[in-house]
Amino acid sequence: MRKTAFLSIIIAMLVAMTGCDFLPFDLPWGNIDEVSETPEITTATDNPTQDDTIPEQSTSSEDEEEGEQSSPSSDELKWIVKPTLGLEKIFFCPMCNGFFEDFENRINEIDGSLTDVIHGGHGGGSGVWLYDAEKDLLGYYTSDAGGSDLILHPPGEFEKRFPGAVNRMMTVNGVDSTKQKQEDWGVSLPPEAFTGKVAVAYNGKFVTDFIFDGDEHGYNPKGRFVPDAESIAVIKDKKHGMVDKSGKQVLPFVFEDLSRICEDTAFAGIDGKYGIVSINGKVPPTSMTTTENLNLRQYPNTEADVLTVIPKDEKVELLSAAVGSDEETPDDVYNVLDWVWVKYEGTVGFVVREFLK
Numbered sequence: 001m002r003k004t005a006f007l008s009i010i011i012a013m014l015v016a017m018t019g020c021d022f023l024p025f026d027l028p029w030g031n032i033d034e035v036s037e038t039p040e041i042t043t044a045t046d047n048p049t050q051d052d053t054i055p056e057q058s059t060s061s062e063d064e065e066e067g068e069q070s071s072p073s074s075d076e077l078k079w080i081v082k083p084t085l086g087l088e089k090i091f092f093c094p095m096c097n098g099f100f101e102d103f104e105n106r107i108n109e110i111d112g113s114l115t116d117v118i119h120g121g122h123g124g125g126s127g128v129w130l131y132d133a134e135k136d137l138l139g140y141y142t143s144d145a146g147g148s149d150l151i152l153h154p155p156g157e158f159e160k161r162f163p164g165a166v167n168r169m170m171t172v173n174g175v176d177s178t179k180q181k182q183e184d185w186g187v188s189l190p191p192e193a194f195t196g197k198v199a200v201a202y203n204g205k206f207v208t209d210f211i212f213d214g215d216e217h218g219y220n221p222k223g224r225f226v227p228d229a230e231s232i233a234v235i236k237d238k239k240h241g242m243v244d245k246s247g248k249q250v251l252p253f254v255f256e257d258l259s260r261i262c263e264d265t266a267f268a269g270i271d272g273k274y275g276i277v278s279i280n281g282k283v284p285p286t287s288m289t290t291t292e293n294l295n296l297r298q299y300p301n302t303e304a305d306v307l308t309v310i311p312k313d314e315k316v317e318l319l320s321a322a323v324g325s326d327e328e329t330p331d332d333v334y335n336v337l338d339w340v341w342v343k344y345e346g347t348v349g350f351v352v353r354e355f356l357k
Contacts (some may be wrong), residue, residue, distance in 0.1 A: 043097060063275055077251075080265055080283060083275030086169065090259050090267050090274065092223050095122060097300060097339060098320060099223075099267065109261050109320045110286050112276055117348075128218030128227045129170050130189075131199070132177040139177075141189055142216065143201075169232040169245060170201045173218040174210045191216030200232060200243055207247035212236050223260030223267070223352055226323060231279055233258045233266070240268075251279060262321035284321060288340075288356040290314050296349040300339035307349045316342040 072287065089102045096119065099107040106117035127142035132152060139152035140162065153161055174195035181188045196217050197210035212234040213219070221233040227257045231242045231250045241253035250256075257269035264284050268277040290310050297304040310316065320341035 036037055078278040078281055078283075079275050080274040080278055083268065083270050083273045085274040087112070087114075087267075087274045090222075090257070091119075092259060093119060093122070094225070096120070097224070098341065099261070107267075109265075109276075110284075110318055112267070112274065113268060115319070115348075128220045129172045129201075130175045130177075130218070131172045132175055135177060138172070141174075167203060168227055169229055170260045171212070171219055171221055171232060171234060172199050172201050172206070173214050174198070175218075189218075194218055198234060199233060200247055202245045207245065208243065213238065221260065222258065224262065224321075224323065226260065226263050229260070229263055233260060242266075251277070262323045265321065285318065287315050287317050288322060288342075290316065290351075290355060291357050292355045294355050295349050296342070296347060296351055298349055300350040301342075304350070307347050308344070310344050310351070314344065316344045316351070316356070317344055317349065322356060 015099065087101050087107070090107065091103055092098070093100060096106075098117075100119045101107060101111060101114060103119050103121070105114045106119065107113070109117055127140060130139040130152065131137070131140055132139075135152075137152040137154060174197045175189065176193050176195065179190060179193035181190060194214060194216055196214050196216070198212040198214045199206050199210040200208045200212070213236060216304060219235065223233075232239055232250075233242050233245045234252045235241075239253040240255040240258040241249060242251035242258070244250050251266075255268045255270055256272075257267070257274075259267040260279075261267060264280055264282040265276050265278055269275055282322045290312055293312050294310045296307045296310055298307055318340065322340050338353050340353050340356065341353055342349065
């Protein structure tokens with residue numbers, strides 16, 4: 001079995017240093033011996049690869065004006081859980097791949113209830129995508145207590161630095177890079193460097209103008225990063241909503257907060273309460289069935305303790321969205337997103353999505 005303790009430490013350092021809600025490449029999270037031949041545990045591992053091509057960047061917004069908006073009104077929203085949850089600030093931890101109430105108790109992503117699982121205390125700032133229109137430079141910026149990293153490239157060069165990143169939906173912050181400052185600890189972007197406006201890009205091209213709200217530190221959507229998402233959260237007139245790959249509205253701008261759970265759902269704040277709203281009208285499953293004898297681990301890591309072995313064809317209750325791939329993946333390494341938080345016969349732990357249906 002491939003040893004990954006050293007790799008896990010390096011990944012943790014990267015996340016802490018960058019403070020990203022996600023890194024623009026797959027996060028290998030240890031070798032995974034997930035399929036179990038009772039009583040012995042055997043190894044099956046994997047790391048989904050990403051598309052590493054980036055089309056030419058464009059500022060075209062021609063798709064934005066096509067057709068009528070067809071998103072539901074606030075009265076027509078499909079609530080999976082009604083907005084009655086008395087949650088405080090919702091925080092998503094990319095290292096835990098889970099949601100917490102203000103850095104404390106972990107939140108059940110299916111019904112919105114609080115659990116007794118406590119956050120470990122790690123965290124950091126959020127990285128943001130940037131575009132300097134005057135210089136036609138696309139980039140990425142992170143900052144935390146340990147320093148800053150500012151990277152700006154012409155779109156073609158950006159592909160080499162962040163392979164695969166712009167093949168997905170992105171919120172891009174307008175910036176004047178001439179206002180960056182060289183500090184003793186690194187490069188900083190002061191508040192005046194941000195234009196306060198955000199555009200949406202997909203497949204290497206802008207699908208909207210810079211018509212959405214940013215802030216003095218840049219805007220990055222809250223919640224889980226879903227690589228193949230068909231929509232993305234933005235802010236307009238201080239209200240949160242979502243647009244699709246063509247820039248059309250799919251959720252109305254009526255929310256006080258939005259934090260994506262998966263492709264289909266998001267935690268949504270409205271009238272001072274949270275609920276779970278369907279983004280596309282779909283309702284995710286609340287349980288799944290194992291396809292092999294499956295290890296239930298204490299943490300989403302192959303070196304974590306095995307709490308029990310779940311037999312094949314057993315039903316497990318989902319506590320988090322099943323966002324990982326259900327296809328066999330190469331390279332014997334799993335991504336952190338491929339773990340699912342479940343309950344089986346009263347025991348709570350983590351299994352790999354590939355072996356659930």
